[in-house]
Amino acid sequence: MQKTSRNILLDILKVIASLFVIGTHCGFLFEYSELASQIVTNGIFRIAVPFFFCVNGFFLFTVFKNNRIQTWTKRVGILYLIWMLIYSYFWVYLNDFNLLKIISTFLFGFNHLWYLAALILGGLVLYQLRNASNTLLIISAFILFLIGIVIQYLGQLHVFSQQPILDKLINYPPLHRNFLLFALPLLSIGYVIRRTNFHTKLSKQFVKNLLIISLTLLIAENLITYYYITGEAILNTYISYVFLAPALLIAAFTFKITSNLNSKLVSSYSIAIYLVHPLIIFLIYNVVSLSPTVRTFVTIVLSVIASYLLIQLNKKLKYIL
Template structure:
């Protein structure tokens, strides 16, 4: 079966972006430069990943397929939560329960896909326009909650809650909206392809929009807070996806897609174990973590051929 390798190549690039985001590349060179990439350009990675997932989720169109999909995602989540168990497990029941539900580190993404995808499955027959408006509303709510937290408009416990990632970066306010965008791009592709012709300059413009919004946050809101969600991402992610998808490089090999997944899932392991050796050397640290993740990813590719559900 032929695959669109242009999307697989994009996924590898996105996985690398996630690694550099988490290792705060360039922070030792320039805090402003690091912000542009870490809290700007690299923040495109997860939304685009979700749009890609949502696009192919369109084919989960029966209860049998949904159950098979749900089983696969749940096992993947369970396998990697067990792998990272020695790192996140504590003596606190409430903390352990929170991590089990929300996912350790990048595993929040898998939890978000599992729950957000489930919501989408049961909403898939809603009118496309209503589904889009609903997902847009939820996304905007998430962005607003994040910005209210970053502005510290409240005090005490309320401020602490608003600055907890899971309040705004969760399956309903982030995963579901971007999954829905991808789903609708597939569902309405005939209409969209007739009306929209994405060019490279469109991609450049939306990336610039992301950078501008990131800089606006840097200078006017906060230089320290994370920017998981930005208004521009809702425009930029689908446009970049459409542009790359239309390059249509065909092939049958799934190795690139699996490598991107492997890099994404294994890199927190190297961040945890190597961070103490590269204090104030974020750029070098980023490159070392990436090299280790790619090497480990290649090993995981081979292991996955024998042990399914690793990737």
């Protein structure tokens, strides 16, 4: 039986976003140009997670509509617990069994797994707000996101340097990069896009312009912050995310790449690459010394191979992807 061609651009973008995360964590281009690394690695590549949240918000509309929130919560929750267990050596053993750090890490997520922790709680909060008006959801999204950015700047600029405890607290990433001030706003935007079918109402030219303007804003914000505000500090959040992430989501439906490829399989690679790549980076660090850019490409290759194995294993064990 001949397979039906379908648009897989969204799944391709998800895989590319996963590769962006690898580039960010490996310091892509850093040895060649600090400016290029700042623009690409610490700027453009960091759109990956905001994009993931937007995509999840988009599909949560169907989850809510079909009353499958419990199934969704169970799936994401089990995924989080399994991968927290896989990485337990790093956040339990290497923390010398410091109970406070262990509890904190479990609640907010180890390293990249903060995404899953924030996704679960953000999704549950959005479920409670699912019947709120589109206007309320969008305005709330911007306000919450802005609060997170303000907290981030207060920390990076060490406004409370005279109060060491407060300064240390406000520089704690989970204080602003969490389910309420990061995940929920982006989930809400994706949810509203799907609920209003906004992604079907724009012309290709408009979406192109939206992408160009949003990307320009991100680069400009990144450089202004770098040169005039925080210097060498790397920020986790930029206000332009709330424009570029939805623009990418909309573009995935506006432009089409048709293929007979299994969309679910392509999507599984994006999840697997995201989840396994820190382990690959750790192994590389302990085996061979590589430049950041070379390390990026080696990590990508090994992560894709590891992802293939995880996908095969998932067919038998389930819940690991």
